[in-house]
Amino acid sequence: MVVAVDSAPNALRQLVVVGRGLIGATAAITLAKFLAPSGCKVTWLIPQALHECDDQDVEMADPALSRWLAMVGCPERELIDACHGLYSLGVEYQSETDDFFFPYGTHGITPSPAPLEHEFFKCFNGAEQASFTQCFLATRAAKKGRFDFPVDDPRSVKSTLRYGLHLDRAALVDYLQKFAGSLAVQCVSCDTLQVEGNEKEGIASLVLEDGTRIAGDFYVDATGARAQLLREALATPFRVGSDSLWRYRLSYREPQSSPWRPYARMTRERYGWRREAGLQNATGVTAWLQSPSELNALEQQLKECGTRYWVQPLETGRCSQAWRSNCLALGQAAAQPGELLLSEWFWASHCLLLWLELLPDRANQPRIRAEYNRRWETAYERLIELHWLHAGRAECDKAELPEALQWRLNVLRSFGRLWRRDDELMTDESWVALALGLGWHAEGYDPTLADIGVEPLMDKHRKILQALDKVAEKMPSLSAVIKRH
Amino acid sequence: MTDQRIRKLLIVGGGTAGWMAAAAMARVLKNQYCEIQLIESDNIGTVGVGEATIPQIQLFNQMLGLDENEFLRKTHGTFKLGIQFVNWGHIGEKYLHAFGGVGKDMEGVSFYHYWLKMYQAGKAPDIDQYTLNCLAAEQGRFMRPVDAGNSPLSDIAYAFHFDATLYAMFLRDYATQRGVRRREGKIVDVTLNPDSGFIDSVSLDDGDTIDADLFIDCSGFRGLLIEQALNTGYEDWTHWLPCDRAVAVPCAKAGDPVPYTRSTAHKAGWQWRIPLQHRTGNGHVYSSQYISDDEATAVLLDNIDGEPLAEPKLLSFTTGKRKRFWNKNCVALGLAGGFMEPLESTSIHLVQSGIAKLMSLFPNRHFDREDIDEYNRQVNFEYDRIRDFLIAHYCITRRDDSPFWNYCRTMDIPKTLTQKIEQFKKNGRIFRTNEELFNDLSWLEVMHGQGLRPRGYHPIVDTLSPQDIAQRLEGIRQVIQRSVEYMPMHQAFIDEHCKMDA
């Protein structure tokens, strides 16, 4: 029977978000924004002592963040000012052998006759295939230090642009906390909390240190790797992944680079990856390291320079389920896929929106839950794949890659095609770009190109580059854009 | 204070103008506000070879509360998306003056400025490729606008072709059902008030005398009241609009009716073609100074699509306007007010606009001087602006194949028009003067269509890069092409909605 039309007696009425950091803020804001209109109250518990946080970290957000800001109505420019932020058009990868630019957005060039990347597969062998990403306006503009906002009109080449943001994370959390206040989120600070279970293996209420009891229909666990609700209280098993490639994440700040770069930089180091994401006043550096000895060496080096840094040990893996009973865990509380190209925020917000799409009511429908967990698992596997891509070709050849990834790479190599799957996190174009840039190349290409010579194709690419450069040169510099607002 | 309202309104003359006035007055002056009577004589023929209109007529129909389909069924009407001009700029050239929008404005700047820049650079096709009405007309398609979001289908502008005689009959039924009394008779005398010079009454051939407070003269070109009785005076425009004759003939239709009027320039005038559901109306407008009536008739008959269905009918006129449209207690509508050839299908509009203005300045028996002056000012403005627009068709031409065109090409033109042309020539700018009937797009289509090419373009379009403009133009063109494909054929649309009774 359909629920009576004039009310929603079963709708969730009281949501409790637990967690201090960026993920907690994101959950509180998103839920308040989308569910408050239908009468749902959101309480955000902010346990001060729950987990320590790196106040120097830089959030390198891909375009999903600016989409989210628009979605929840958060003023992006104001936020950028508050967080010393910069816009980014992509990520530059550097290694001892070659450079490659990973652009956000798309190239927007329609296949004629084959998709653009196949032309590069035909023209080049090996690493040169990655020059495919030169045909993105984002690449051309970024390397010239220029930036502009995407245009809504699909006919304009600027409509292919998407941008990410580099933000001071501590400032970002502060800002979002204030923003959450403006959205009728009830923020409650506490020191510690205790979880009381219910008979359905879920959560009945949360008890604060002063005895205050907070109860809801549904709980969101955003307490980071500790997962106080999902793991500690509900005893959800955590499975350590076999693919712990990086065991430490170390971050610190360097003086700001000048001029501002509209992109982040990833550098292949002996120890793993080093990422630089610039802010207006400093550059955030993050290193992913494999071995304790290399960690020691780096720490030593930083100590010598008197640089403050922060180390987080990494443990790749995931809970058996992210949503159990009336508790949904987001971000690291549910799983730790690690963070390289896509941040914890990306993954948490992706899952949160998925939950909102499915939205249970107070009956807490078990099949919705199963559907969520199914798709969440898929998302996790997709993220782990990105990790493997960053491990480098040599590393992967030694290891046993997840079957889905191995298959995808084999198909890419044999035919130059991306094996298409459901629930991808990145566009096909981005995935191919990344794989090519990180060392996987295609041996086959679209047969419609067989009868076309290499020269005409190269000529076409030159013309595309010229046209893009013309547009890029007319774009303002990143600093001009920042100064304008 | 005594009641000063108009107690009786007399319309002199049936025909399109008379019955439009009667219908409108009957609709607005309801509840026995005043008595409305119309005198017409069956002996006096009306000009009814097919009438073309402009989209403003829909306002009139709406005001009357007409069902559009019924109106078209009864008048054997068809739809009209614009006017095609053939051989005007030069022999062999043609263009469509389309109703409605062109392209899609960008960044607050009219679309045509962007187009002009690209067109000048040889990077854009002609403007008709960006005009829904042009493409639809060319393919013979029609539909009324529907709510299709941002699609051009949401604002299709259209007008009608119909049989003017049937239209007058249709409105006659409408008006008489609403209390207008029709009086058969022929006016033989008009009595003026000796003190005021106002019209007191008219006398009919059967001996009756009819008095009224307000007279509407719809007696046609001769201006029975406004000119013959009141000697208002006439401003002659023959030096600008040299045609002074027309010969008209209906013919059998050849194929399905097209959704546009055609105007073809000949060596001493031009010819209209107005497609109706059952036949086609044709007429040749010419200057008797340059061509004889016989020759003009021969040209007409040589250039019609089907068998003539009647004897060609000859009309003569003098282009111009009455010095006052409202004089004392008499308002002249239609041909009684002035004559401009139907090159831009403005005849019905001028009647309609006269009626609307009369409504808004409707007098009482004091006949307030200021109101009358205001009326004349407004109608004058309307006439003069349309006049300029018509002259533009004659003077912006490269035709040099006949004395007629040599005259038109080189004649003196009104200052207001010179200004407009010069402005456009410089950088493609067109300013709409107040609320003149034809807007910047109409002027653009005609001036461009006649072959006038500006030297520059609006500088603000340079804010977008040429590639950007090119891409957007192409996108707009595709959207318009796609939209046209959603439209049914004109005949199919008529069949489904407003097919005349067999």
Add this chain to the structure above:
Amino acid sequence: MSQRVVIVGGGTAGWMSAAAFARLLPSSCSITLVESEQIGTVGVGEATIPHIRYFNQLLGIEEREFLAATQATYKLAIEFVGWGDRSSRYLHPFSAFGSDIEGVDFHHYWLAAKERLPHLNLDAFSLASQLATSDRFAPPPPYADLGYGYAYHLDASRYALFLRRYAEQRGVARCEGKVERVEQAHDDGRITAVTLESGARLEGDLFIDCSGFRSLLLGKTLGVTFESWRHWLPCDRAVAMASDPLDHLPSYTRSTATLSGWQWRIPLQHRTGNGQVYASDCVSDDEASYQLAQALNSQSLGEPNFIRFEAGRRAHSWEKNCVAVGLSSGFLEPLESTSIYLIQMAIIKCIEFFPFAGDFTMSRKAFNRWMELEYDRVRDFLILHYHLNRRKDSEFWRSCAAMSIPDSLREKIALFRESAIIQHYDHGLFAQPSWLAVYLGQGLRPDSVDSRALAYSPSVMVSSLESMAARLRHLAKAAPLHREVMGRGGLARELPAAMSLYGGGRG
């Protein structure tokens, strides 16, 4: 890169393959097709889905030329009559229904307001449906927020003939004759050549089996087993009969459920294709053909034509150097007009994964993996039509309702029943709007809807749904009649096609 491709069998599958290969494979490939005029093809009036437009455009075929050559008409939907229960009637259009409101799928709102809107069924919120129900056709107007796809009804034999001309003009060699013997390599069993009755011998590197139900190469020669799905899709016969064309020329296919199967009606320009699909253990051939004759909407033309089949597919369709395309790889009844789609996908994937380097292993794996997904997703969707019924008027329908169905399908239905949520997937043919059309059209009523859809004031919701429907109704009424469009030879200008059932999205 030189490759010799031999296609065994003409018909739709064979000539579609030949045409696509001729167009898309490099000139170094030689393509030969063997067919025998003595072997009939199954080609009857065929209904398609919008993907065929993509195929035609890939080949550079002009739509108007195609329409004339194949006597095709346009198609916007399939109407299902008597599915669910005897009185149900719904459309499965090539479009979504409504547009989502604040991130919540439209159908939740519709379900929430349904009792107050008994006169507005789901079809009122699809422009394609509105056009179809009034026998109209027009391509989707740009910018309108509800796009849709369109396909064709066509004469499959003429389509094959049309493609044959196309392929032969582009260098495909046609060999007349029956295949008598298939030669295999001693070492790995791959096919090396086929010999015809005439003695002619055709060697090849890659063999495309388009031999129809016989599955001459894949089944008979290479022994790839057939996996029957009869326990899920019980019909095993069809009888087809042509009749006069319909005056009002519907722009949709009709599928009418009968006591033990279903009937199709496919309107073409020159005639109407009709057929009865049935289970031979429930009804005799005579009775089935009688039922069909009774149901015709126009004067019949010619004799009934009987076809036997079994639902299912070969364990895989690419074995060694042989790719089966069409019926030789599997059969699914044309309930959702998927036959040509499955042929098309096999051809496209064969080209995508073409073994240029001579290594067939990756090609075979990739191809088989993809086709398996395609077949399974179509299969589940077809089973849904049979299983989700409340008809009590025959043993046939009762047993369909009671049968055990694949787990993947059971989960999908259960999720929808619980919460009106349609399981999401990006690839494979039928996506959310299609599942929705069938779930709701066949009377599955979910236990709950999204609570956000209940938060609106009912009167506001009702009037906004009503105005949405009114807008579509008006938009549809403005479009030309399908008959008119066909009268002028089809669209003047064809829209770019997308590999999507629901059109390529916005303008």
